[in-house]
Amino acid sequence: MLDANVVIEPVEGKKGRAEFVDIGRAFAAREPHAVPQLRSEQLELVNPGKNPFFGHASHQLFVARRGGKPVGRISAHIDHLALELPREQGFGPGAGMFGYFDAEDEASAHRLLAQAEHWLRDRGMDRAIGPISMSIWEEPGLLTKGQDHAPLIMMGHHPAAYQDWIESAGYARVMTLLTYDLDVTHDFPPLVRRIVQSGQRNERITVRTVDKKRWDEEVEVILAILNDAWSNNWGFVPFTPEEIAYAGKKLKPVIHEEINMIAELDGRPVAFMLTFPDVNGVLRKVDGKLFPFGWLHLLRWMRKPMGSDMRVPLMGVLKELHNSRLASQLAFMMISQIRETATRLYGTQRAEIGWILDDNRGMKAIADAIESSVNREYAIYQKPLAR
Known part of the structure; x- marks a missing residue:
């Protein structure tokens, strides 16, 4: 059952993108080993007028609220170049994506994922792949090992709980990305x-x-x-x-x-x-x-x-x-x-x-x-x- 008290709102315009970024920054600030990134750079990545990724992608950003308070965020997006690739390479026809995933708890996580899935399904996608935020060349994947130390440049950092919440929503791992020390x-x-x-x-x-x-x-x-x-x-x-x-x-x-x-x-x-x-x-x-x-x-x-x-x-x-x-x-x-x-x-x-x-x-x-x-x-x- 999805929590009816969690309301999902689409993000629109410059002000909405700024709130979307700031919600992510607030979640990151809770993590002892997360590193605060430059806000201007984060805003640019989600700005269709500046990031050329959006020249071959459709997207929608969403924010979750409970009682008016932000409790998460997510992106749903379709990389149209990825749709042209062979399915055996991971993407291909029907491959929609989600990214920029942050959630207060399992209930808000499931509502956000359900909203991204609904958006992708309405646009003809037959599977959701993620988290990929937002190009495969930006910050792909959810951190599942290494929460005990800080990431290096251009690598994401996520709470351990996110893995359980994504998997309990019916997702199965299809690829693991490794970094070596x-x-x-x-x-x-x-x-x-x-x-x-x-x-x-x-x-x-x-x-x-x-x-x-x-x-x-x-x-x-x-x-x-x-x-x-x-x-x-x-x-x-x-x-x-x-x-x-x-x-x-x-x-x-x-x-x-x-x-x-x-x-x-x-x-x-x-x-x-x-x-x-x-x-x-x-x-x-x-x-x-x-x-x-x-x-x-x-x-x-x-x-x-x-x-x-x-x-x-x-x-x-x-x-x-x-x-x-x-x-x-x-x-x-x-x-x-x-x-x-x-x-x-x-x-x-x-x-x-x-x-x-x-x-x-x-x-x-x-x-x-x-x-x-x-x-x-x-x-x-x-x-x-x-x-």
């Missing part, structure tokens, strides 16, 4: 070092840093490799040209050339690895606020992120090289160079790799080979929508 103060095992040294002697291979003077070109190179390398992955949705330009603009401030790599084979870019210093350490100190002095701390950190943890959120090798020794060799060469540089220039002690799909045996093998260990798990759920 790595102590970078120690060199890699001898076997990995030998593979790296062999690659360094190969005149066909060049591993170079990105060039921010040609940043727009570099972004196109990186995302062209990504769109090819990930094209068979579960949940993959290709970046549009508008999203590539938007991603380049948003990422540029956190890009430090010396820890972001492109690998070339015979002069042709075939692989990349991105590394972001963990801005969450600064955001925690300034409580996610730029004013009055937060901007000064953030600007100083961006220039020289000393002591920062690092996150490797994305890497890719062209599909033609998959299942080859060269693919793993290129990955080891890039991450080895990043490890050495981050520890030497920034005093980094810890890095996080991922997320990595649980069925990606190649990337999991690389993570195991460098002796990293799973520290966080994110679940993506699915539920059939009965007609």
